Amino acid sequence: MTVNKQWIYARKPNGEVGPEHFEPHDAPMPEPGPGEALVRTTLLSIDPASRAWMAGRTYRAQLEPGEIMAGWGLGEVVKSNSDRVAPGDLVSGEFGWQQFIALPAGKLIKENKAHKPEHLLGVLGITGLTAYFGMLDVGRPQPGETVLVSGAAGAVGCIASQIAKLAGCKVVGTTGGADKCNWLTGELGFDAAIDYKAGGIHRQLKAICPEGVDVYFDNTGGEVLDAALARMNLFGRVVCCGNISQYNATTPAGGPAGVPGFLVTKRIRMEGFVVMDFYNRRHVAEARLAKWVAEGKLKPAVDIVEGFENMPEALAGMFQGKNRGKLAVRV
Amino acid sequence: MTVNKQWIYARKPNGEVGPEHFEPHDAPMPEPGPGEALVRTTLLSIDPASRAWMAGRTYRAQLEPGEIMAGWGLGEVVKSNSDRVAPGDLVSGEFGWQQFIALPAGKLIKENKAHKPEHLLGVLGITGLTAYFGMLDVGRPQPGETVLVSGAAGAVGCIASQIAKLAGCKVVGTTGGADKCNWLTGELGFDAAIDYKAGGIHRQLKAICPEGVDVYFDNTGGEVLDAALARMNLFGRVVCCGNISQYNATTPAGGPAGVPGFLVTKRIRMEGFVVMDFYNRRHVAEARLAKWVAEGKLKPAVDIVEGFENMPEALAGMFQGKNRGKLAVRV
Structure with a gap:
């Protein structure tokens, strides 16, 4: 050539x-x-x-x-x-x-x-490491907690969600369309999936998580972030990973109305991260991810x-x- | 009676x-x-x-x-x-x-x-404890960092700011009016004060903190929060203590436009707290606050x-x- x-x-x-x-x-x-x-x-x-x-x-x-x-x-x-x-x-x-x-x-x-x-x-590259460190180091889910992931059918979202399942949590994902919802609950073992395109995201989330949300892994920003903030439990954590709902926006959207009010009253920690910040520990993460994949625990x-x-x-x-x-x- | x-x-x-x-x-x-x-x-x-x-x-x-x-x-x-x-x-x-x-x-x-x-x-009651735990436990200022406090002439703000000075930081406060600005820099030893009522808060903040802001202690929400998010340094921390700019609002304001975008790109931690959450350590805090007051280090x-x-x-x-x-x- x-x-x-x-x-x-x-x-x-x-x-x-x-x-x-x-x-x-x-x-x-x-x-x-x-x-x-x-x-x-x-x-x-x-x-x-x-x-x-x-x-x-x-x-x-x-x-x-x-x-x-x-x-x-x-x-x-x-x-x-x-x-x-x-x-x-x-x-x-x-x-x-x-x-x-x-x-x-x-x-x-x-x-x-x-x-x-x-x-x-x-799963063994930047995508998997982003999911791993974002969920475990920033979100810090505890067994028995409820974890919500937006953009859950996306590259990072579907790995982050499965890691939360491995950590013993109830895992709920949001995505667009019934097909992808079925894929999340059927193929990937989510406890529930929410079709944000079907509307009524606040209502859907309340119905599916009556116990509230402890960790929200945010790939999208926008209306799912709004809804999640309203459903967060005391001492909840919002992992700010991405903002895909806004990347194509021509005018900047207003920020989430629950900030800073809900952060104070519900003592929420909302934290952004970039995977490079965790590179000194990448080898441990890669080994765990590879093991989970080999064992069939992580798709x-x-x-x-x-x-x-x-x-x-x-x-x-x-x-x-x-x-x-x-x-x-x-x- | x-x-x-x-x-x-x-x-x-x-x-x-x-x-x-x-x-x-x-x-x-x-x-x-x-x-x-x-x-x-x-x-x-x-x-x-x-x-x-x-x-x-x-x-x-x-x-x-x-x-x-x-x-x-x-x-x-x-x-x-x-x-x-x-x-x-x-x-x-x-x-x-x-x-x-x-x-x-x-x-x-x-x-x-x-x-x-x-x-x-x-200073020795809830106000002082709020300032103490919010600044030190949530904000975690390091010597040499720049700390911004909104509502700095308020009860919590003026104690939180002085604690950040004791921690070795450059401390900048926002308040309304030149008189209160002079009080902050004159009486209370702030490095600088910003009159938010004078307008141009983004510009004022940039001029006074060309090095950026590492910890923002937020008592107000609103436009100071917007401006602070735009000036935060990498790994900055936003302590969500109050939202006084919105308490009298008749319609809910939009949230800060920098959320979640800036949180991701700048790896910002934004965290709310309520003083009661720290009550198990109140006696240590009270003793330190009382000592600082007795020594004339905290007004x-x-x-x-x-x-x-x-x-x-x-x-x-x-x-x-x-x-x-x-x-x-x-x-």
């Missing part, structure tokens, strides 16, 4: 992100410099955070139109000018939406080929789209709620 | 609370039953939370029109049918707005007559209104920002 196919982030979305915000580009094959390795991308992760990167500064700099679209990926080392990696190694890194990349070897993470590639991006739901040409549609589809579990594109 | 003067909570305020929501009432002198004591009220605390009690259920049941107005007070035991207290004892308790009350002795807290009565309701700002007849005006005045420090009425 002499061409490196890329997707350029071409235009800033004003509202829903779609294929029209990206443009394909044929770049020359990159050549690794001293200390660098050339990687062929094999699997690219599609994440809700991508949309937030376009909107403004987050935990990383804002993406600017004209740049290669950012994204985490898995790949194979093709050529190496470093002792740290060798051709044939399976690696992950911040590759962006492109087929090849030359990167300093220090920026590559060597991955274990014994695992399925899609699990390395999902590593993955949703693979075939073909690099489908990257923009895959991202847009995620915001339309099309995926079940971890979404990735096979390049 | 044969008459027990009381203030009845007569009408639910729709907006600002004022004298028109209370009615004086002459009740017969109460007679203590078995195990009870008769207390003559000497000092009654005026608290922002009073307004919240009228609006709905908080950490206590909602107040209903027709009830004696609720409130914490200090008094002298006049007569006792219990071994636990004796005539002449100084006690505090939930007396309500009345000159005399007969209560089970177990509901009275014996106070140390060596302290000034107004300090027992302020126990008190604002005393004379005369039981002025209770309603005192409460209304607090919401107009008239008090400096702990407000109480000498009965």
Whole structure:
């Protein structure tokens, strides 16, 4: 191959992100410099955070139109000018939406080929670690407690929920549509699921959790956050993981009306986190997640789209709620 | 005396609370039953939370029109049918707005007559404990950090701020009007004060805290909370103590727009608390507060209104920002 196919982030979305915000580009094959390795991308992760990167500064700099679209990926080392990696190694890194990349070897993470590639991006990767540390370290569920997870059919949500089940909790998820609700209760063992698109989220939540909610793992913000705050028990914890309901918003929504009032009267702790903050303990978490998967206690739901040409549609589809579990594109 | 003067909570305020929501009432002198004591009220605390009690259920049941107005007070035991207290004892308790009350002795807290009565309701009482536990246990300021306190000229705010100074922090307060700002920086040793009534709170805060804010002790909610969230540093903590800007509101305000977005990207912990949750450690806190006051390290700002007849005006005045420090009425 002499061409490196890329997707350029071409235009800033004003509202829903779609294929029209990206443009394909044929770049020359990159050549690794001293200390660098050339990687062929094999699997690219599609994440809700991508949309937030376009909107403004987050935990990383804002993406600017004209740049290669950012994204985490898995790949194979093709050529190496470093002792740290060798051709044939399976690696992950911040590759962006492109087929090849030359990167300093220090920026590559060597991955274990014994695992399925899609699990390395999902349950055993950033997704799984986000779910693990967010639920256990920030949410701190106790056996017998009730845990609510929004975006529960999403990549992080479906792992976080299963971890709460392993911790001995009653687990309720919100998602869009009856099909995904059935998938959560049927396939993934949720105690109950709430279809937020069916409306009456306050009423549904009250009916399903008459005992209140002790931990709310928030992937969405918006109306589920409002409803959850109203149902939280004393000393409840709200884990702020994501805000996907707002990433496509053209005007900033008002914040949750229960803040700060409910936080005071119900002594709620509401806390945000970013998975990198817990990286010093990633190996313990990875080992536990891998063990649970191997034992069949944790279902590593993955949703693979075939073909690099489908990257923009895959991202847009995620915001339309099309995926079940971890979404990735096979390049 | 044969008459027990009381203030009845007569009408639910729709907006600002004022004298028109209370009615004086002459009740017969109460007679203590078995195990009870008769207390003559000497000092009654005026608290922002009073307004919240009228609006709905908080950490206590909602107040209903027709009830004696609720409130914490200090008094002298006049007569006792219990071994636990004796005539002449100084006690505090939930007396309500009345000159005399007969209560089970177990509901009275014996106070140390060596302290000034107004300090027992302020810096050495619930106010001081709220400031102490909220700042140190929930906010956890570190030396060298920047601490912002809203409602900083209020009872809890001015103690919480001084505790943060003792913890080695740069301390900035918000309050209404230049006079109170000067009082904070002049009398109480704040590093800076912000007059929220002067407008441009985001701009003022940015100018005074270019290094960002690590701990925000929130007594007010509203626009100061919005501005603080935008200025918080990574791993910042927001102590949700009160929401005084909203207690008089006729329609619920939208929540802070930075929630949950900023909480995630900046890994902010936002946590509410109620002082009773820390009561098992109150004696340690009281001893430290008393020592700091005795050493002149903590100024126990008190604002005393004379005369039981002025209770309603005192409460209304607090919401107009008239008090400096702990407000109480000498009965």
